[in-house]
Amino acid sequence: MKELNNLLKEIKDYKSKMFGRDFLLTWDKSIDELKQILAIADLLKLMRQENISARCFDSGIAVSLFRDNSTRTRFSFASACNLLGLAVQDLDEGKSQIAHGETVRETANMISFLSEVIGIRDDMFLGAGHTYMVEVGEALEDGFKQKVLPQRPAIVNLQCDVDHPTQAMADLGWLKEYFGGLDKLQGKKIAMTWAYSPSYGKPLSVPQGIIGLMTRFGMEVSLAHPEGYNLIPDVMDVAKKNAKESGGKFAVCNTMEEAFKGADIVYPKSWAPYSVMQKRTTLLQNKDHDGLKVLEKECLANNAKFKNWECTEEMMKLTKKGKALYMHCLPADITDVSCKAGEVAASVFDRYRIETYKEAGYKPYMIAAMILTSRFKDIHGLLEKLIKQGKERVA
Amino acid sequence: MKELNNLLKEIKDYKSKMFGRDFLLTWDKSIDELKQILAIADLLKLMRQENISARCFDSGIAVSLFRDNSTRTRFSFASACNLLGLAVQDLDEGKSQIAHGETVRETANMISFLSEVIGIRDDMFLGAGHTYMVEVGEALEDGFKQKVLPQRPAIVNLQCDVDHPTQAMADLGWLKEYFGGLDKLQGKKIAMTWAYSPSYGKPLSVPQGIIGLMTRFGMEVSLAHPEGYNLIPDVMDVAKKNAKESGGKFAVCNTMEEAFKGADIVYPKSWAPYSVMQKRTTLLQNKDHDGLKVLEKECLANNAKFKNWECTEEMMKLTKKGKALYMHCLPADITDVSCKAGEVAASVFDRYRIETYKEAGYKPYMIAAMILTSRFKDIHGLLEKLIKQGKERVA
């Protein structure tokens, strides 16, 4: 109970203007706002442990729109919405369809008459996912102002071409727990590195999310990737600016070894080069299946040059006392387990398996916190009320 | 609160026998019953605005069975059910499957042990959709009498080959709001006209729903379509009879211009000729894909003769003071927006865009009202109880 009250107080003290706004990019939010999200997530987690219901919607629809396959994020979103009392309704627009203009405006309103939140995953097309979410947001804003909609549903970015905020915030929540507080992250070195995988076309949003978020909390973020595997330049600029402001560091290096050296945390993960994603977007839009096959072949051949980018036991020895925390958004490509050669050695992964599960376990709570802050003006009042009321989650 | 009480009183005063019966066709219901549905929909809408929960089911399943694609109606049904506390479970029978006899009887019971409502969309096969719904209803009736089912689930027609009552009632609810009352509709002219679209096979249920419903409220319904684009003769007879009884008018004319002349409301929309739908039904049943392609080609070629059936600014000038209300069930085929030549000019649509959204916004409430009247004997008592109880929808 004391812990609940401490969290409540913390939540109250943060300055936050998230009401009525979407959660699309972590760098659109202030440090106070991000801290508030973390504190609310911790509170919701604790409430569940204490069997206190967090149900604040007696009814209401949560729309899920996935333009890419997903099991984990789908379940996280469903769990978060259910925790708050919302029922998920899937919107199936087809994986590869990009709607614009009138269609977006109309659909956004048609699905929102009694909806409280729209979760969107749209990470296939570079330059399109974030843009689409902004467009949906504008349509909802207009629908609400014009009294088409009795409420303004919140949009939660469940992964776009630019950021993956629910993942990055879950990662941050886990680091906060692991190291015992956000302040403990100041000066910690995190190695966000590319790693080899026998697949191609993995989105850039995870590494971009990490460099865009961790640089805000005074961490020393070391990004490493083979030549050509660049991230979106704009996000690189965001990371540089963040590091400067927070008293942290943002450095790019060319080897996994350099990034791992002395690191407190390592996050080795495959992604596709920016330029490949650009080509791929054009090919996808043109439905050029032959072109896609050629690109895949080229890209896999290029990947194969970097099989040594693997998080092995030897690599881990380079980290601080050889004991850096291994992180991954899952599923990882584990050498000799899920593939012949992958991102991480089986023994390393196995040692940190439970940790990666706990990392993932934060996601539902982060999503729930994002929904609440967008939909409730007096978020502290709401949470206080729910706790005071103390309705049992399970009888 | 006063408005809530006025609506409650209105609901009480209507004579209604909808309890235990399905909502399949608007012309199966009395004027009082339709007015009660409208009033309940308005009440539910108002309750939501006032943050009063309309949840009357603590648990219960709502089955959705869509034999045709749908985003709007799917969301409307899900929203309505959720508002009342029901959880939607989809029944996937495959799009083109028509079940009969033992299969229908058995499935109807198997999905209904704990179900409160079954929403069905079955508009592909002329002569089949409505028949199927009646058959399901009989199976449920029997299952309930035989004590297989602890309750008799309500069927809501979410579009069949004959009528589209949730759409037509939403349209009527919107007209009631727009013109300030049902009584204001007496003598108003509505032009239900065919319009060109670069697609084929659109169901007849929307125009049929409109002529079958609007003729009951003293409106002057003017139906216009190119030669051959007839509606089902039985429904035409219904409209004629209705107009006679209500003191309205029902006229058929051969040009959009004539229908639009002096109209208070215009509803220009594409549909397939009755005879084409008959042929198409046979081809679909025989899975004659080549035959379907030939038919589509013929039909599109025929459609193309009538590209001048477009709701342009010039057409709109013919309406009363040039300011008729434009209506559409959405999505509309908008010239130069969603297609090269379509049902409506972009400038006309854009002027009425928000109005069409508001029109659509009534659908969830109409569906909810249909469910309530079928499932609750003392509908006034229920609603009074919910309002008195005053549970917050959002904490």
Place this chain on the structure above:
Amino acid sequence: MKELNNLLKEIKDYKSKMFGRDFLLTWDKSIDELKQILAIADLLKLMRQENISARCFDSGIAVSLFRDNSTRTRFSFASACNLLGLAVQDLDEGKSQIAHGETVRETANMISFLSEVIGIRDDMFLGAGHTYMVEVGEALEDGFKQKVLPQRPAIVNLQCDVDHPTQAMADLGWLKEYFGGLDKLQGKKIAMTWAYSPSYGKPLSVPQGIIGLMTRFGMEVSLAHPEGYNLIPDVMDVAKKNAKESGGKFAVCNTMEEAFKGADIVYPKSWAPYSVMQKRTTLLQNKDHDGLKVLEKECLANNAKFKNWECTEEMMKLTKKGKALYMHCLPADITDVSCKAGEVAASVFDRYRIETYKEAGYKPYMIAAMILTSRFKDIHGLLEKLIKQGKERVA
């Protein structure tokens, strides 16, 4: 109310250790535990009749994982979960995919952060379904112990290669009602017989479930099938052992006539021979489509030799006073209705149609009882609380 209290007392008196354990096979449970499930199912059914809410979860996810098509079981599971307050979230892994090791462990945890129950249907692969469920259970157990999961979700077997406990328990519940008590089943003869069907590859889990369960209640179970249509040997052993312990009988005979002779209950149903299912499993795993076609052809040809294995009026005359209760898990292959020659004559099926529906009607309540006993330590206390509280299910 008196009946509710009697059931409550009965539930209290049974010795049960089902808390925290999965429901995978009926023969893993004690007689007391099975009786408790039956009593809870009856209580939940009665509570619904009396409009008393059984909702004990304010929020919570129920995962449904179907590796085979299903309408009935899907709806039963959804209905059961909804009755208790859980929201169903489907996990689509693809029909034919068998995951093992790391993937199972990881997925089991990723979908369970806020989940209370996982319902699994996995009956396609002999030797795989039950094994998979055990593996998922171990992963959940580990995740709970390692504090990845705040609760240990219950697994309910919705049909595996070995048993179909929700069906068999529903069948038992129905027999209890039909004959007026479990004690009345002692000495009753049930004929579990193969029957002809123009399909192949039907799972063995229903007949296995029946011989594994009914032998525990002192029934005389007579299993009959054509040569070669054996069940899994281990389950045959279970049935023999059960019969011995319960004072019942378990006999295998070679003709439908012999099994039907003097039977109180008949359960004629098609299944594939054990050896065919073994071959089929290998072919499915190797994705050998040609091999599957050959096997299907062979098997159908072999089936066709046994068209006389049909539950006709003549066969029924052999049963006790010609009035044995006909049972089926549905859908049945009805001669001249769903096929030219099938498992049962139309006139026989029609006479017992309503009875088979009532049989099926127990399934949602059995599933709910399985969930409750696994998730609540003090099951009697919970049910007493819900009844005392007396919240209306429908307002």
